[in-house]
Amino acid sequence: xxxxxxxxxxxxxxxxxxxxxxxxxxxxxxxxxxxxxxxxxxxxxxxxxxxxxxxxxxxxxxxxxxxxxxxxxxxxxxxxxxxxxxxxxxxxxxxxxxxxxxxxxxxxxxxxxxxxxxxxxxxxxxxxxxxxxxxxxxxxxxxxxxxxxxxxxxxxxxxxxxxxxxxxxxxxxxxxxxxxxxxxxxxxxxxxxxxxxxxxxxxxxxxxxxxxxxxxxxxxxxxxxxxxxxxxxxxxxxxxxxxxxxxxxxxxxxxxxxxxxxxxxxxxxxxxxxxxxxxxxxxxxxxx
Numbered sequence: 001x002x003x004x005x006x007x008x009x010x011x012x013x014x015x016x017x018x019x020x021x022x023x024x025x026x027x028x029x030x031x032x033x034x035x036x037x038x039x040x041x042x043x044x045x046x047x048x049x050x051x052x053x054x055x056x057x058x059x060x061x062x063x064x065x066x067x068x069x070x071x072x073x074x075x076x077x078x079x080x081x082x083x084x085x086x087x088x089x090x091x092x093x094x095x096x097x098x099x100x101x102x103x104x105x106x107x108x109x110x111x112x113x114x115x116x117x118x119x120x121x122x123x124x125x126x127x128x129x130x131x132x133x134x135x136x137x138x139x140x141x142x143x144x145x146x147x148x149x150x151x152x153x154x155x156x157x158x159x160x161x162x163x164x165x166x167x168x169x170x171x172x173x174x175x176x177x178x179x180x181x182x183x184x185x186x187x188x189x190x191x192x193x194x195x196x197x198x199x200x201x202x203x204x205x206x207x208x209x210x211x212x213x214x215x216x217x218x219x220x221x222x223x224x225x226x227x228x229x230x231x232x233x234x235x236x237x238x239x240x241x242x243x244x245x246x247x248x249x250x251x252x253x254x255x256x257x258x259x260x261x262x263x264x265x266x267x268x269x270x271x272x273x274x275x276x277x278x279x280x281x282x283x284x285x286x287x288x
Contacts, residue, residue, distance in 0.1 A: 008091075012099045015068060015085045016061030022269050023064070026183075027150055028056035029275030030176045034157030036282045037169055037233060047113075048160060052153065055110035062103035063129055063149075069096050070133035078194045117159040125152040140201045143184040144177070151176035168232035175225035179271070182218040182251075186258060187268040212259055219251040226278070235285025243281035250274045 017023055031052040035045065068075065068086045075087035085091035111122040128149050136142040154173040155165060162169075181203065188195070188204030189211065195202055207214030226247055230240045250273065257267050 008095070011085045011090050012095070015065050015091055015096060015099065016103065017064045018057070018061060021057070022272055024057045024060040025272050026180070026275060027060045027153065028052060029272075029279055030151040030173075031056060031153030031157045032279050033172060033176070033275075033282055034154035034169065035160065036279060036286065037154075037158055037172060038162055039286055040161045044160075048157070051110050051113055052157065055107055056153070058103045058106040058110070059129070062100050062107060063132070065096055065100045065103070066130060067133045069093065069100070074198055074200055077198045078191050080191055111156075114156070114160055117163075118156045121152070121156050121159060125149060136200050136202060138201070140206050141203055142201065143181045143188065143203045146184055147177035147180035150180045166232075168229050171225045171229040171232070175222050175229060178218055178222035178225065179274070182215055182222060183254075183268050183271045185218065186215060186254065186264055190264050212255055215258060216255055219255070223247055223251060230281070230285065233282075233285055239281060239284045243278070243285075246277050246281065247274065250277065 013019060032049065035048055035052070039045070068084055071081075072084075072086040075081035075084050081087060086093070086096055111119055114122070125148075128145060132142070132145050132149060135145045151173050154169065154176060158165065158169045185203045185207060188202045189208075191200075192202075192204055192208060196205060203214075204211075223244070227240075227244045230243050250270070254267050254270060257270075258264075
């Protein structure tokens with residue numbers, strides 16, 4: 001009995017990608033960017049960081065479960081995803097729904113710890129969270145929807161310390177959006193041929209013939225928005241230039257790795273480092 005429960009728990013955690021935390025960390029970084037962008041009080045920072053840590057893991061987990069619930073028939077036809085718990089039948093639909101509900105309850109508890117503006121913005125993005133898996137059926141731009149969702153924490157976190165949004169934080173948000181569009185498009189190149197066969201739409205398919213040019217344009221847009229956001233934050237000019245240089249090097253490195261046909265998964269994973277660099281640079285802006 002205990003062994004069976006242990007095995008089922010392991011499958012549920014795999015369904016929520018808790019065994020592969022890259023996506024959760026990529027979801028966490030924008031929250032920390034927004035929290036650090038304009039700090040007015042340090043009284044609750046550690047508590048907020050803890051909440052965002054929990055929230056990033058459970059909401060990313062719920063999102064993955066929702067995605068797999070809708071996509072299980074597609075997943076059965078793609079070699080990379082055929083062994084996922086729902087696609088392989090190791091987890092039933094009802095078990096997946098219970099697990100989604102449990103994670104959403106934890107996410108609800110997290111968001112209810114915030115102020116009313118942050119709570120409002122938290123609920124505002126939920127329709128996209130639930131419908132994101134459907135966009136790949138109707139549009140070639142599901143990565144854009146993912147970018148809007150994944151970086152929403154920038155706005156929520158900023159409103160914990162500030163009364164209203166400003167142009168700087170909005171540009172920081174869209175810098176993150178385009179960064180997500182770029183790295184998720186790179187990730188999508190893994191399933192390019194199979195996605196075309198089964199009818200899944202993706203920006204990766206549009207950029208198939210000119211991937212380096214397409215990713216370069218996306219990352220350039222991200223860099224421009226990050227750069228303007230940094231300079232609007234009234235931080236040290238030196239730190240701003242260092243931040244822009246660091247992000248540029250990271251983006252160019254990904255494009256070079258893509259050209260040299262490095263592991264697409266490893267290129268995707270490297271964005272955890274970029275997110276951390278952006279966070280550190282925002283912190284340095286405020287304290288140097």
